[in-house]
Amino acid sequence: MKDVTGAAVHELVPTGRGDIVEQLNDAAGHRSILWLIAPFLFVAGLVLAPWGWALSGAAVAALVFLLLRDQVTSRVVVFYDVDGADERWFESLIDTTKIAAGSQRIWRVLESGQVVTTRQHKTNAGAANLINRIVAAVSFDAPRHLATNITVPTITAGSTSLHFLPDRILVKDGRHYADVAYGDLFSGATTTRFIEAAGAAPRDAQKVDRTWQYVNVKGGPDRRYSNNPERSVMLYGQLEMSSQSGLYWKVQTSATYVAAQLNAALRAAPRH
Template identity: 30%
Template sequence: MGIRFRKSINLGLGFRINMSKTGPGFSWGGKGFRLTRTASGNIRGTAYLPGTGLSYQKEFKNPLAKESRQGSRKEKNEHRQMEAYENEKSYALDFKNIKSTGLSEIIEAARDERPYKLLGLILVVAGIFLFFINPSLIGLSAIGLILYFYKKEGPEVDIDYDFNENSKEEFALTNKLLAGILESDEVFLIEAIAEDGNRLVISKRSPLKITKNLPGKFKTNVEVTSLWSGNFSLSFLPDALLLAETNSYKAISYEDMEVDLRAEEFVEFGHVAKDANLIEKTYLHATKDGQPDRRYKDNPEISLVEYGILEMKNSDFDILLGFSDTIIDGK
């Protein structure tokens, strides 16, 4: 024999909460009609003629519950992608551990100075000792901390280049190549690449802003292309790659790094740039004839896209720049 439990709480203004073993339900209505949200989440509409016993009832799926299920499927799909990204390779820069191999005097000249660092340290230590003699002297430590962390900005630095004919032509060709790459609809810094089966996915990227200005206090007599991602930038000088993060600078001579320009195929789960080479549209799990594999409930449509990659690396870093248009034709 089954045991039923039901309790109704009237909240006024036509609202009522119905309690049962399966959970709470909510209803609202007046004379002749009532809308009920059942414990299962559906909406039940009831219309009736008072005093006649005639009524009509219809149950609908709750659209909010549907959105919830869609959200659940999305979460499962994101979870599946997170599991697939366990083989992720990071290309994040450890800026502090990058060693400069070029423009050493220029980098040193632009560095912010801390002229009172030693004096500040002495006052901090003295204030701590004197505190036990006279507590009011702890103020020396506060003054010492201010002096210790005080920074004096370095001067503006001009980098002047004097080209011969060959070097001038070579630099012009480099800038032309860069212009061809950066005319793409999308240019981005690749921070991580993962494997999804036997295919590659750019799992983390940052869009790049393109300017013709050097970062910070640097100026030069040639046109230089700089790429910005937040407070990080890289600038293509004639003889070195200038890296900047906030007010810190590193310069890497081109002779001290490997440069590779290539095209690679990646999976995109969403938007694809208009100028990208779309190889095909398929499914995450596809049959041999390209149809979706019905064994998988979460099986989104994906795009196989060819992106250009400009890789610059040495023992301290590995920078990957991605761009959508692999036809470098200057158009």
């Protein structure tokens, strides 16, 4: 199967305005020395008792100072003042993302490959393509290194996440950040069929057909297998997001309308 996750985040060229990405990467790269110093001061206080009480007081003050310093250096403050058409669009994006959060299942596709041989087709429930996907989640939390005054619609899959801001999509993978301006984003929504095991299909998805784990050349059950469970063919929504800088996300939603509504919201984004 072929990797379909696009370029790594550290390889993406930021296309948003300003130096927010640079600041976020600096903040994410900050390493606190607080937890290295605290045990040393505690042990020193015990060894030097009873003078250790004075040392402990100084240690507490030092630790508070270091804690406040870490909070400042490990976070970037971004204040948004959005009004007019931009405000109405961003509010609609938040509302659409809330609908997406109600979808029973969301996935990100990581790998995809075409079934080549007849044997592969017959032993994979008649599928024409195979994919590897992971469960994704929708939330409304800014990444830990960003402090802001707005709600941040977010899609997270594994260690990677997309954070939708009023002027850009912030892309995060671990401690690495990049961004994509909405003017550089390409998106599209379709529907796709996916074969699920019996009982594994989300309740809000539409069943459009059935198949079996092992099929014959005509698509019916292969009678040579006594253990040949029936599979459900489900119809899911599929949202693709990409950019010339290398971003590529393929997201499947159990409710087909969710992908379509997210795509409509993204395509309506201000392009200035």
